[in-house]
Amino acid sequence: MQSVYMDNNATTAMAPEVKAALKEADRIFGNASSMHRYGREAAALVSHAREDLAALVGCRPSEVLFTSGATESNNTVFDIARHLITQGKGSRIVTTTIEHPAIIETARYLQSEGIHVDFCPVDSEGRVKIDELEKLVGDDVALVSVMMGNNESGAVQDTSSAVRIAHAHNALFHTDVTQAVGKLPIDFEKEGFDYMSLSGHKFHGPKGVGALIARKGAPLMPFLHGGHQENGLRPGTYNTQAIYGMGIAAKLAKKDLETEAARLWSLREMLRKGIEESIDDVVINGSQEHCLPGTLNVSFPRAEGESILLMLDMAGVAVSTGSACATGSLEPSYVLMATGMDVELAHGSIRFSLGRYNTQEDVRYVLRVLPPIIKKLREMSTR
Ligand SMILES: Cc1ncc(COP(=O)(O)O)c(C=O)c1O
Structure with a gap:
């Protein structure tokens, strides 16, 4: 059959090129934070991946924060918004009715904690109604989050208009590009996004690794507390091989x-x-x-x-x-x-x-x- x-x-499925890279990286077992040769070799893998991922999505390497995947990245952005709201910087979040559960459920959780979240409706083709978004976003909004490509219907959203609406009201803009990476051209810098979430395993990279792309100067706070990795924002020993594998997948995706x-x-x-x-x-x-x-x-x-x-x-x-x-x-x-x-x-x-x-x-x-x-x-x- x-x-x-x-x-x-x-x-x-992981690309054969990614599998080969993981094998090659297998002998590099050092802790990327160590100062000796083993550590430097591991740090070089992380650094290559940061550059390759940045080149694929149009951001600076320094704007890449490695995470365990899009679920973590999405949660983090909503947590940042919650933090801003508790500090009086805005009082609402606006997202859409068709986001992945990693956003919908996070938004519902924040609602249960007393945070006001509005969900923008979509049209019969599953595209976010930009005129409704325009009505929903006001100067009291801390964060607008609209995904780029829907995982179920495949509908590609007008994120260029959405970011313009958010910024017209000084709100931060986040887009979940998990399904768009490797399929649509993505230019973080040119579009002026503040945050972007993605996962390695959706574009033929390894599972359990992803990134949050955060514009230089966009509000950030530690996702976890502990070591100094990722400028102390996302501490924990680097998953060197998976990160390297995702970088190779990004390189491949960009090429093709x-x-x-x-x-x-x-x-x-x-x-x-x-x-x-x-x-x-x-x-x-x-x-x-x-x-x-x-x-x-x-x-x-x-x-x-x-x-x-x-x-x-x-x-x-x-x-x-x-x-x-x-x-x-x-x-x-x-x-x-x-x-x-x-x-x-x-x-x-x-x-x-x-x-x-x-x-x-x-x-x-x-x-x-x-x-x-x-x-x-x-x-x-x-x-
Ligand atoms: C649009 C979107 N966002 C987020 C996720 C979550 O990704 P992960 O499970 O790798 O964290 C997925 C996975 O299906 C997705 O399709």
């Missing part, structure tokens, strides 16, 4: 950014057209014009997303549903529901997310096995 992985928005984005889009389009031609009554979710190149979210009315996922899995194809079934709840995806989608359609949604190692042959295989699965499920459906 063929095996096809189309769940790259969940995580990606344009060609890879075009290749992913053409595979995505091949899949979309193939699905529309071979299965009737399908709904393509999200924006077709403003979409992450490798993401295709489709609803199959009269077929349950979880059943499609399980049958595709039996056929060797890995995809994901929008529902939170992984967490034990069968609630439909809040991201799709935020677009005003009907509950049944949201329940029948499947996310195909393509990555560096997907091929046309993978798409052809999915187009071979998917139509009979949908047909079978629809025949069994009582709806």
Whole structure:
């Protein structure tokens, strides 16, 4: 049986180049903070990675703070906002209804602690309503946070307008670029962002490593307390190899950014057209014009997303549903529901997310096995 992985928005396979780099770095076991040769060798790996990551996202190397991933980076930015609000620097946070749980849940936690958070709605394509954002952001806002590319629908947000709105009111601006790295060009400095979060494993780097990019001069406070690493802001012995691996992944992503984005889009389009031609009554979710190149979210009315996922899995194809079934709840995806989608359609949604190692042959295989699965499920459906 063929095996096809189309769940790259969940995580990606490490690039062979990254694996080779990890092997190469294996002999460098020193503590990057030590002054001797072993330490200097390890520090050089961290320094290379800082430069490679900065080059990919358009910031200065000194603006990179290594973290355990985007969850930590997102939490940190919201904690900074909380700190500013308790100091009387603003009284509200504005974010959106379609952020990743690493933001939505953090915002809800802050709400439970008495911090005022507003959630900006999205349109039927899953794009943040910029006119609503304009109405929501005032001079009392400490932080505006709008993600760049949505992990479920693939909708790419107008972060250039969002940062302009935030700054017009002297609010700080954060964007979660976790799904956009390696797929869209990102220019932190040119866009004038204050903070940006990302994770290595979403662009073929190692898991458990990421970064918070913080503009020089943007408010920061220690994430943890302890050592002097990352200027005392994020202490703890460096995970040298993972950081180095993420740097190599960043280098690779930068080198192939344009060609890879075009290749992913053409595979995505091949899949979309193939699905529309071979299965009737399908709904393509999200924006077709403003979409992450490798993401295709489709609803199959009269077929349950979880059943499609399980049958595709039996056929060797890995995809994901929008529902939170992984967490034990069968609630439909809040991201799709935020677009005003009907509950049944949201329940029948499947996310195909393509990555560096997907091929046309993978798409052809999915187009071979998917139509009979949908047909079978629809025949069994009582709806
Ligand atoms: C948009 C977005 N933000 C944040 C995260 C969290 O990343 P991590 O689990 O690596 O911390 C994810 C992971 O799915 C994501 O897609």
